[in-house]
Amino acid sequence: MGIAGLELLDYFLVDREPVAYNQLPYGNCSERTIEIPIALRFLKAQKAGIGEPYLEIGNVLANYEALLEQDAALANRIVLDKFEEAPGVLNVDLMEYDGKHSLILCLSTVEHVGQHAYGEQKSGDREAPLRAIRQIYNLLAPGGTALVTVPFGKLMDMGWLIQFSDAYLQLLTDKYGVPREAATISYFRKQDMDMHLQTPPQCWIQCEKGELTETMFDSPFMFANGIAVIRLRKVGPDIAPELPEASPLVYMPAPLISSVYFSPFIRPAGFDKDGCFPANRPGYPFYSHPLTLAPGSYVLKTSFDIEGSGEFTLEMVSDHGRRLLWSERVAGSGEAVHRIVLDREERDASLRLYQHNSARSRLKVPCLLFMRDS
Template identity: 70%
Template sequence: MGIAGLELFNYFLCDLEPLPYNRLPYGNCSERTIEIPIAIRFLRRMEAGLREPYLEIGNVFANYLPLLDPHPELTNRIVLDKFEEAPGVLNEDLMDYREKHALILCLSTVEHIGQHAYGEQKSGDREAPLLALRHLYNLLKPGGSALVTVPFGKLMDMGWLIQFSDEYLRLLTDSYGVPAEALDVSYFRKLDMDMHLNNPKQCWIQCGKEELADKRFDSPFMFANGIAVIRMRKTGPDVMTEPRPHEPLTFEPAPTVSSVYFAPFVRPAGFDKDGYFPAARPGYVFYGPSLTLAPKSYVLEASFEIEGPGEFTLEVTSNRGRRRLWSRKIVRSERLSAPIEIKREEHQSEIRLYQHNAANCRVRVPCLVLNEA
């Protein structure tokens, strides 16, 4: 179980086919746990047509090649990665690449293009990932196929990536000219995970896109809480026209704080794999992450599950706890949404949970998000 208390299995369903979660201990606390098996399934289904190397955008599979040992032909790939230096990797910008391929694989990479990530400098173009997707379509040979995964939910500009939404993805056909019949999209939602980073178990389900409409990146679980799996097939000529104008989109910014489990909080007694903090004596259960709050309106969303007679205070402070900006007594399991007005710039700001009594108690915090209002 994790913070949602669900049973965690060793497999998930993809188009009703059971696939094992990735168990190689690399990046496995993220969406990689389902992206890797989905990608292997895709490659195996295309295996008969693999008479030439396929193109991988981003040097991802290098960390998972042992999973392809029974199928060595699936390792016959050309890797394009603008910044990562490794043997056999082409350090070339995707948008400058012109060679066409029958098969292309791109796992959680296009959302970073044009954003401030992995050596890339932010271009200011929030639609650069859509240009990259259209370019991938153009790089396919006639009848060729591509598999692309992206984080999906609320439309968010995280600085280092764009999280796609349904409205954003529809621009690929409505504005950028990729034929609608060339796309087949499926969606997956993370329901729960072990709350540790050492190869944790996770729980994902395939779902409708509407079930991801309110999902934020990095909350309550780190990295993507929902993904879109985009299958593209080259159904016509390259798309070379300029994108058609469209109504401006509204991007939600990255949360100021997104989780007590993965942000740089101090947690004196730690927490277990189900997300419970032990709380047996007076003192801080957690505090952090020590940041600067600009003079703005914020909203603090939090939920608490308390087992035992705990008496707590949740507070927002600055100057290392010397100045209290907001506080609330917590004595039972509850969910809250509180406006917080910051009148001046506050430094070394923290969210703190303090236990007042000595009691055999534990508390779980499935949601702790501080957003600009």
């Protein structure tokens, strides 16, 4: 079990078919745990690599060569990656590549196009990921197929990536010209995971897109908490580029704090695989690294599950603890939403939990989210 207390199985369902989670220990605390098996299932169904090589955009499968060795044809691929230098990798910008391929795979890569990540400099073009998907469509040979995965949920500009939303993804057809009948999309939601980073058991389910409307990147779990799996089929001619005019969408910025488990927190006693903190004496079970907070209104969403008779206060302080900005007593279990208004810039601010007594307790924190009030 993890912080949600769900049973963690060794498989998930894709179109009602059980598929084993990835077990290779690379990036496996993230959405890679389902992306890799979904990709391999797709490639095998398409008889990838038999005859002509397929195109992989983003050098991802190189980290899972042991899985490719189980089917030698899957290694027959051309890898396109603008920045990652490795043997056999073409360091060419996706938007400048002009080959044609019957089969293309792109795992969690297009959301970084035009953003500040992996050598890319942020262009200010929040719709660059959509242009990248249109480019993938154009790179398909007639009748060709592509599989593209992206983080999906609430529309967010994380700085280093754009998390897609339904309204954002609809621009692919409405603005960027990809035929509606060319795209088939399925959605997956992360429900729970063990709270450790080495190949942790997870719980993902296939779901409807509406179930991901409020899903955020990096909260409550590390990296994507929902993904869209986009399957493209070339059904017409290439699509000409359009004038670069931004659409009137509202992007949520990255939260300042998204989880006590993965955000920059100090946790003196640590926590177990179920996300439980021991709390047995006066002191701080956890506290964040220093933050600089601009004047304005902030939202703090919390969820606590406390076993025992410990007495706790959650507080926001600044100036290395010399200035108390906000505090609230925490007892038992429950969820809450707080608004904190700051009338000046606060430096060296920290969100921390203090235990007042010596009662032996255990506590989980399924949600600890701190962000600017939109």
